Amino acid sequence: QQQVKQSPQSLIVQKGGISIINCAYENTAFDYFPWYQQFPGKGPALLIAIRPDVSEKKEGRFTISFNKSAKQFSLHIMDSQPGDSATYFCAASNGSEKLVFGKGTKLTVNP
Amino acid sequence: NAGVTQTPKFRILKIGQSMTLQCAQDMNHNYMYWYRQDPGMGLKLIYYSVGAGITDKGEVPNGYNVSRSTTEDFPLRLELAAPSQTSVYFCASSYQGQGIGTQYFGPGTRLLVL
Numbered sequence: 535q536q537q538v539k540q541s542p543q544s545l546i547v548q549k550g551g552i553s554i555i556n557c558a559y560e561n562t563a564f565d566y567f568p569w570y571q572q573f574p575g576k577g578p579a580l581l582i583a584i585r586p587d588v589s590e591k592k593e594g595r596f597t598i599s600f601n602k603s604a605k606q607f608s609l610h611i612m613d614s615q616p617g618d619s620a621t622y623f624c625a626a627s628n629g630s631e632k633l634v635f636g637k638g639t640k641l642t643v644n645p
Numbered sequence: 646n647a648g649v650t651q652t653p654k655f656r657i658l659k660i661g662q663s664m665t666l667q668c669a670q671d672m673n674h675n676y677m678y679w680y681r682q683d684p685g686m687g688l689k690l691i692y693y694s695v696g697a698g699i700t701d702k703g704e705v706p707n708g709y710n711v712s713r714s715t716t717e718d719f720p721l722r723l724e725l726a727a728p729s730q731t732s733v734y735f736c737a738s739s740y741q742g743q744g745i746g747t748q749y750f751g752p753g754t755r756l757l758v759l
Contacts, residue, residue: 543685568747577649577735577750578688623687632678632703633748637687 540636553611557624564626649751668736677719681732
Protein backbone atom coordinates (compact mmCIF):
# COMPACT_ATOMS: atom_id res chain seq x y z
CA GLN A 535 0.00 0.00 0.00
CA GLN A 536 1.12 3.52 -0.75
CA GLN A 537 -0.64 5.28 2.12
CA VAL A 538 1.05 7.35 4.82
CA LYS A 539 -1.15 8.09 7.84
CA GLN A 540 -0.41 11.26 9.78
CA SER A 541 -1.68 12.42 13.16
CA PRO A 542 -2.84 14.62 14.72
CA GLN A 543 -4.66 16.75 12.16
CA SER A 544 -4.06 19.84 14.30
CA LEU A 545 -1.89 20.61 17.28
CA ILE A 546 -1.71 23.55 19.67
CA VAL A 547 1.41 23.97 21.80
CA GLN A 548 2.61 26.66 24.13
CA LYS A 549 5.83 28.49 23.40
CA GLY A 550 8.75 26.49 24.73
CA GLY A 551 6.86 23.21 24.63
CA ILE A 552 7.50 20.09 22.58
CA SER A 553 5.50 19.43 19.43
CA ILE A 554 5.16 15.83 18.32
CA ILE A 555 3.68 14.70 15.00
CA ASN A 556 3.38 11.04 14.11
CA CYS A 557 3.25 9.12 10.84
CA ALA A 558 2.73 5.46 10.02
CA TYR A 559 3.19 3.55 6.80
CA GLU A 560 2.52 0.08 5.44
CA ASN A 561 4.84 -0.27 2.48
CA THR A 562 8.08 -1.84 3.72
CA ALA A 563 9.77 -0.81 0.46
CA PHE A 564 9.75 2.84 1.55
CA ASP A 565 13.33 3.93 2.15
CA TYR A 566 13.20 7.71 2.41
CA PHE A 567 11.13 9.69 4.91
CA PRO A 568 11.14 13.48 4.60
CA TRP A 569 9.18 16.09 6.50
CA TYR A 570 7.96 19.21 4.74
CA GLN A 571 7.00 22.51 6.35
CA GLN A 572 4.46 24.82 4.75
CA PHE A 573 3.68 28.37 5.81
CA PRO A 574 0.35 29.94 4.79
CA GLY A 575 0.36 31.05 1.17
CA LYS A 576 3.65 29.31 0.42
CA GLY A 577 4.74 26.04 -1.11
CA PRO A 578 6.03 23.21 1.09
CA ALA A 579 9.76 23.18 1.83
CA LEU A 580 11.92 20.28 2.93
CA LEU A 581 12.59 20.49 6.67
CA ILE A 582 14.43 17.30 7.55
CA ALA A 583 14.62 13.74 6.21
CA ILE A 584 15.73 10.31 7.36
CA ARG A 585 16.59 6.96 5.83
CA PRO A 586 15.80 3.69 7.65
CA ASP A 587 19.41 2.82 8.42
CA VAL A 588 19.31 5.23 11.40
CA SER A 589 16.76 5.54 14.22
CA GLU A 590 17.09 9.25 14.81
CA LYS A 591 18.21 12.39 13.03
CA LYS A 592 18.51 15.79 14.66
CA GLU A 593 18.86 19.21 13.06
CA GLY A 594 18.71 22.02 15.55
CA ARG A 595 15.38 21.89 17.38
CA PHE A 596 13.93 19.37 14.91
CA THR A 597 14.34 15.62 15.39
CA ILE A 598 13.00 12.67 13.40
CA SER A 599 12.57 9.44 15.31
CA PHE A 600 12.24 6.31 13.18
CA ASN A 601 10.93 2.91 14.28
CA LYS A 602 11.41 0.46 11.44
CA SER A 603 9.77 -2.52 13.15
CA ALA A 604 6.65 -0.52 13.98
CA LYS A 605 6.70 1.23 10.59
CA GLN A 606 6.34 4.59 12.27
CA PHE A 607 8.26 7.83 12.28
CA SER A 608 7.71 11.08 14.09
CA LEU A 609 8.80 14.69 14.10
CA HIS A 610 9.71 16.33 17.41
CA ILE A 611 10.06 20.09 17.66
CA MET A 612 11.83 21.09 20.84
CA ASP A 613 11.38 24.52 22.43
CA SER A 614 8.55 25.28 19.99
CA GLN A 615 8.34 28.90 18.85
CA PRO A 616 5.48 30.94 17.35
CA GLY A 617 7.53 31.06 14.14
CA ASP A 618 7.17 27.27 13.92
CA SER A 619 3.42 27.69 13.37
CA ALA A 620 2.84 26.03 10.02
CA THR A 621 1.47 22.89 8.42
CA TYR A 622 3.77 19.90 8.53
CA PHE A 623 3.63 17.00 6.08
CA CYS A 624 5.36 13.67 6.43
CA ALA A 625 6.12 11.76 3.26
CA ALA A 626 7.68 8.53 2.07
CA SER A 627 9.36 7.29 -1.06
CA ASN A 628 10.33 3.84 -2.27
CA GLY A 629 13.08 4.97 -4.57
CA SER A 630 10.75 5.61 -7.48
CA GLU A 631 10.09 9.08 -8.79
CA LYS A 632 7.13 9.76 -6.56
CA LEU A 633 6.58 10.81 -2.95
CA VAL A 634 3.52 9.79 -0.94
CA PHE A 635 2.39 12.50 1.44
CA GLY A 636 0.47 12.39 4.69
CA LYS A 637 -2.56 14.66 5.02
CA GLY A 638 -0.74 17.24 7.10
CA THR A 639 -0.74 18.62 10.65
CA LYS A 640 -1.51 22.24 11.35
CA LEU A 641 0.71 23.35 14.23
CA THR A 642 -0.09 26.47 16.22
CA VAL A 643 2.41 27.65 18.81
CA ASN A 644 0.90 30.14 21.22
CA PRO A 645 3.14 32.88 22.63
CA ASN B 646 18.40 31.20 -8.96
CA ALA B 647 14.67 31.87 -8.98
CA GLY B 648 13.96 28.22 -8.15
CA VAL B 649 10.49 27.06 -9.17
CA THR B 650 8.16 29.75 -10.47
CA GLN B 651 4.43 29.46 -11.15
CA THR B 652 1.97 31.70 -12.92
CA PRO B 653 -0.67 32.89 -12.38
CA LYS B 654 -0.91 33.21 -8.59
CA PHE B 655 -4.70 33.23 -8.62
CA ARG B 656 -7.35 32.61 -11.23
CA ILE B 657 -11.13 32.37 -11.37
CA LEU B 658 -12.55 30.16 -14.11
CA LYS B 659 -16.08 29.54 -15.21
CA ILE B 660 -17.28 25.96 -15.56
CA GLY B 661 -16.25 24.60 -18.95
CA GLN B 662 -13.43 27.05 -19.54
CA SER B 663 -9.86 25.91 -20.10
CA MET B 664 -6.54 27.28 -18.91
CA THR B 665 -2.86 26.48 -18.62
CA LEU B 666 -0.94 26.75 -15.38
CA GLN B 667 2.66 27.62 -16.05
CA CYS B 668 5.65 26.19 -14.19
CA ALA B 669 9.32 26.81 -14.76
CA GLN B 670 12.52 25.89 -12.91
CA ASP B 671 16.05 27.13 -13.37
CA MET B 672 17.86 24.45 -11.37
CA ASN B 673 18.36 22.06 -14.31
CA HIS B 674 16.26 19.43 -12.54
CA ASN B 675 15.21 16.39 -14.53
CA TYR B 676 12.15 15.58 -12.45
CA MET B 677 9.10 17.82 -12.31
CA TYR B 678 5.73 17.30 -10.66
CA TRP B 679 2.26 18.75 -10.40
CA TYR B 680 0.30 18.42 -7.17
CA ARG B 681 -3.05 19.65 -6.01
CA GLN B 682 -3.68 20.53 -2.39
CA ASP B 683 -7.15 20.46 -0.92
CA PRO B 684 -7.88 21.38 2.72
CA GLY B 685 -7.18 18.49 5.06
CA MET B 686 -6.25 16.20 2.18
CA GLY B 687 -2.53 16.73 1.83
CA LEU B 688 -0.85 16.76 -1.56
CA LYS B 689 -2.08 14.61 -4.41
CA LEU B 690 0.16 13.96 -7.41
CA ILE B 691 -1.49 14.83 -10.73
CA TYR B 692 1.29 14.25 -13.27
CA TYR B 693 5.03 14.00 -13.23
CA SER B 694 7.91 14.03 -15.69
CA VAL B 695 11.34 12.41 -15.51
CA GLY B 696 12.75 14.48 -18.34
CA ALA B 697 11.94 16.43 -21.47
CA GLY B 698 9.45 14.52 -23.61
CA ILE B 699 8.52 12.05 -20.87
CA THR B 700 5.43 12.38 -18.71
CA ASP B 701 3.33 10.00 -16.65
CA LYS B 702 0.14 10.02 -14.65
CA GLY B 703 0.02 10.39 -10.92
CA GLU B 704 -2.78 9.65 -8.50
CA VAL B 705 -5.41 12.12 -9.80
CA PRO B 706 -4.80 12.83 -13.53
CA ASN B 707 -8.39 13.02 -14.77
CA GLY B 708 -9.29 16.40 -16.24
CA TYR B 709 -5.67 17.47 -16.68
CA ASN B 710 -2.95 17.23 -19.32
CA VAL B 711 0.74 18.03 -19.32
CA SER B 712 3.62 18.38 -21.71
CA ARG B 713 7.37 18.66 -21.20
CA SER B 714 9.10 20.05 -24.27
CA THR B 715 12.07 21.50 -22.36
CA THR B 716 13.88 20.70 -19.12
CA GLU B 717 12.80 24.04 -17.65
CA ASP B 718 9.05 24.12 -18.33
CA PHE B 719 6.20 21.85 -17.27
CA PRO B 720 2.77 23.40 -18.00
CA LEU B 721 -0.46 21.88 -16.69
CA ARG B 722 -3.53 22.14 -18.89
CA LEU B 723 -7.07 22.10 -17.51
CA GLU B 724 -9.70 21.26 -20.09
CA LEU B 725 -13.39 21.90 -19.40
CA ALA B 726 -12.92 23.19 -15.85
CA ALA B 727 -15.21 21.75 -13.17
CA PRO B 728 -15.90 22.92 -9.59
CA SER B 729 -14.06 19.81 -8.35
CA GLN B 730 -10.88 21.32 -9.77
CA THR B 731 -11.04 24.21 -7.32
CA SER B 732 -7.79 23.78 -5.46
CA VAL B 733 -4.29 25.06 -4.90
CA TYR B 734 -1.85 23.69 -7.46
CA PHE B 735 1.83 23.26 -6.74
CA CYS B 736 4.60 22.53 -9.16
CA ALA B 737 7.80 20.94 -7.86
CA SER B 738 11.12 19.75 -9.20
CA SER B 739 13.92 17.48 -8.05
CA TYR B 740 17.39 16.56 -9.23
CA GLN B 741 18.00 12.92 -10.03
CA GLY B 742 20.57 11.56 -7.67
CA GLN B 743 20.10 14.06 -4.86
CA GLY B 744 17.59 11.92 -3.12
CA ILE B 745 14.24 11.40 -4.74
CA GLY B 746 12.48 12.96 -1.80
CA THR B 747 14.15 16.36 -2.04
CA GLN B 748 11.54 18.23 -4.02
CA TYR B 749 11.55 21.99 -4.42
CA PHE B 750 8.10 23.54 -4.60
CA GLY B 751 6.84 26.64 -6.30
CA PRO B 752 4.59 29.18 -4.53
CA GLY B 753 1.38 27.70 -5.90
CA THR B 754 -1.56 28.74 -8.07
CA ARG B 755 -4.93 29.16 -6.39
CA LEU B 756 -7.73 28.21 -8.77
CA LEU B 757 -11.42 28.83 -8.21
CA VAL B 758 -13.93 27.28 -10.62
CA LEU B 759 -17.41 28.77 -10.46
